[in-house]
Amino acid sequence: MGQPTVLISGAGVAGPALAHWLAGNGYRVVVVEAAPGIRPGGQTVDLRGAGREVVTRMGLLPAMTERCLFQRGIAWVRADGTRRAEMPVEAFDGNGIVSALEILRGDLTEVLYQATRDVAEYRFGTRISALEEDESGVRATLTDGCVVEADLVVGADGPHSAVRQLAFGAEEQFIHRLGGYNAWFTAPDMIGLDGWFLMFQAAGGLNASLRPSHDAATAKAGLAFRSEPLEYDRRDLDAQRALLAERFHGAGWYCDELLSAAAQSDDFYFDDFVQVHMDTWSAGRVTLCGDAGYCASPLSGMGTSLALVGAYVLAGELGPAAALDAAGIAPALRRYETVMRPYVDRCQDLPGGLDGYAPMSERQIAGAASAMKWVQRWPLRRYAGRKWFSTAESIDLPDYQPA
Numbered sequence: 001m002g003q004p005t006v007l008i009s010g011a012g013v014a015g016p017a018l019a020h021w022l023a024g025n026g027y028r029v030v031v032v033e034a035a036p037g038i039r040p041g042g043q044t045v046d047l048r049g050a051g052r053e054v055v056t057r058m059g060l061l062p063a064m065t066e067r068c069l070f071q072r073g074i075a076w077v078r079a080d081g082t083r084r085a086e087m088p089v090e091a092f093d094g095n096g097i098v099s100a101l102e103i104l105r106g107d108l109t110e111v112l113y114q115a116t117r118d119v120a121e122y123r124f125g126t127r128i129s130a131l132e133e134d135e136s137g138v139r140a141t142l143t144d145g146c147v148v149e150a151d152l153v154v155g156a157d158g159p160h161s162a163v164r165q166l167a168f169g170a171e172e173q174f175i176h177r178l179g180g181y182n183a184w185f186t187a188p189d190m191i192g193l194d195g196w197f198l199m200f201q202a203a204g205g206l207n208a209s210l211r212p213s214h215d216a217a218t219a220k221a222g223l224a225f226r227s228e229p230l231e232y233d234r235r236d237l238d239a240q241r242a243l244l245a246e247r248f249h250g251a252g253w254y255c256d257e258l259l260s261a262a263a264q265s266d267d268f269y270f271d272d273f274v275q276v277h278m279d280t281w282s283a284g285r286v287t288l289c290g291d292a293g294y295c296a297s298p299l300s301g302m303g304t305s306l307a308l309v310g311a312y313v314l315a316g317e318l319g320p321a322a323a324l325d326a327a328g329i330a331p332a333l334r335r336y337e338t339v340m341r342p343y344v345d346r347c348q349d350l351p352g353g354l355d356g357y358a359p360m361s362e363r364q365i366a367g368a369a370s371a372m373k374w375v376q377r378w379p380l381r382r383y384a385g386r387k388w389f390s391t392a393e394s395i396d397l398p399d400y401q402p403a
Contacts, residue, residue, distance in 0.1 A: 003028050004321050007140055007150035009128050010157035011038060013045075013105070014290030014307035016112035016120075018154060020058055021315030023119035024402065026322055030148055031120055034127040034157075038113045041267055042105030043184045043220050044069060044197075044211055048095055049392025050343075051305030054312045060111055067107040069212055072195035074098050076369045079200070079252035081191075084369035091376055092389040097301070098197055104213070104220075108304070128153070131166045131286065135326075138285050152329060153286045154314070156307075159276055161292035167283045178273040178297055180205065180226040180354050183244055185268040186213070187221035187261035190254055200253040201365045205358040208248065208255050221258050223248055226358050229272070240270040273297050275348055282333040289314055294344040299357055302347040305392050313339050316400030343395040 004027050008015045011033035019029045047055055047064060055061050073088035074097045087096050094100030113122070123142070130141040131153060140148045155163025165171055187210065191198065197211035205226030210219040225247045232239055241262055248255040262268055274297060281293040288294075290307035297303075317335040318324060324332070359365045375384035 004151040004324055005030065005137075005149065006152045006154060007032070007128075007138070007148050008154045008156055009033075009161075009163045010155070010290075010292070011035070011113065011122065011124070012109060012156065012158065012290070012307070013112065013304055014156035014292075014311050015154075016109060016116050017054070017058075017308050017311035018156060018289055018315055019116045019120040020112065021312060022318070022321075023116060025315060025318070025320050027318075029116075029120040030123065030150070031116075032123045032126050032128060032142060032148075034125070034143075036125050038106070038109050040106040040110070041186065042109075043222070044071075044102050045105045045108060045304040046099035046301065047101040047103060047108075047304065048099045049305055049390075050395050050397055051308040051392060052101065053397060054308040057312070058115070060115055063111045063115075064103055064108065065101065067103055067111065069102045069104065069214065070195050071098050071102050071197060071212055074197040074199060076372065077198050077200050077253065079202075081253070084366070085372040087372055087376060092381075092385045095385075095389045095392065105304075127157070128163055128166065131163075133284050133286070151285065151326070152318075155286065155288045155292040156290050156311075157292055159271075159274055159291045159295040161288065163286065164288055164292050167286040168278070174276050174278050176275045176277050177229060178275065178299065178350075178353055179228070180224060180273045180358060181230065181243070181270065182222065182224040182273055182298060183240065183262060183268065183270045185221050185262050185265035187219055187258055187265065189213075189217055189219040190257050191219075193219055200255070201359055201368070202251045202253075202255075203360065203362050203365065204247075205354065205360050206247060206251055206255075207358045208251070208253060208258055210254070210258075221261060223255070223258055223262065224273075224358055226354055226360070237268055237270070241268070243270075273299060273354065277348070281337055282330075285329060287314070287333050287336070294340070294348070296344070296347040297350070299350055299354065300347055300391075302391060306344065306347055309343065309395060309397070310340055312400075313398065316398055319400075339395075339398065346391055346394045 075086045076084040126144040132139040199209045207224040209222040276295040281288040317332045
């Protein structure tokens with residue numbers, strides 16, 4: 001085998017992170033992304049635990065830190081704006097619900113892209129439409145008509161992965177629905193957040209939130225609700241906004257204003273809360289990384305760490321390009337799964353599901369807020385730190401030798 005080629009689908013977090021490690025190990029890397037470029041903005045994600053350590057090993061922590069958001073913590077509020085409970089960013093040594101290092105998803109992906117754009121080939125505005133595998137590798141046909149011959153194809157294209165569907169079959173086999181839907185969008189800061197992530201919960205399983213952005217005049221907004229599975233067109237944003245209006249109109253707090261902002265937002269995104277559960281992430285010379293293979297859902301707060309750690313481990317197990325041959329690919333993919341599986345299982349363990357995020361009754365809302373107060377106090381603080389706020393650190397990262 002000459003210089004091995006790895007074709008990656010997806011330029012979110014996992015794709016460019018994987019490109020970084022593979023290019024450094026001597027691989028030819030091609031990244032395809034359906035969007036016309038790196039998606040800017042997006043919601044807030046955190047860098048904690050093993051994910052932060054991976055960024056440190058990449059040498060990109062200073063660039064990430066420069067772009068981090070100023071946040072004081074999270075507060076649960078009533079309809080009149082008074083606070084039920086708070087959890088400052090310092091809670092649990094910076095590993096609470098709001099971590100010590102929070103960054104907009106678009107800023108994170110931009111840093112990863114800038115670090116890899118000269119060592120990997122990015123092709124925007126196209127995606128993989130067909131895969132044909134034989135003993136020599138994988139022939140990938142793109143929607144723009146181009147064909148890429150690759151030794152390995154990696155689907156890093158999110159929970160509704162097209163690569164997964166091509167290699168493994170329909171997504172309904174792997175999608176585990178958690179019983180709710182979520183919308184993210186940019187909205188005016190109509191409150192004056194001053195660094196606070198504010199969350200309002202209403203009976204019936206409603207959750208509305210605002211959290212800081214770089215621009216003090218705007219905020220990152222969320223509207224989430226519990227529901228049985230709904231039939232809707234993923235491409236019809238107005239229909240999705242109508243689903244929100246049916247549930248949140250008149251719900252209190254700033255919900256009506258958030259509905260107005262959602263109607264005007266140009267970065268509106270709507271999806272159900274899901275996890276991806278698979279017995280294996282690899283089929284021949286196709287494998288999955290990040291949400292495509294093991295989405296833990298936004299409720300976990302672990303999507304970014306899973307993407308970064310998964311990319312690091314996959315590249316590390318493949319090893320230097322010069323030492324890889326065709327016979328070594330399958331064992332490397334098995335080792336990748338062996339290392340990652342316990343971490344994935346821990347990250348996907350959500351004992352309360354949506355119960356704490358979107359309680360159904362006023363009594364449950366008050367109880368959840370009270371619980372957030374108590375877990376920060378002695379003697380529960382130590383137990384809570386180990387049980388719920390140490391997940392990001394629950395993997396011993398291998399020390400892979402550079403090529």
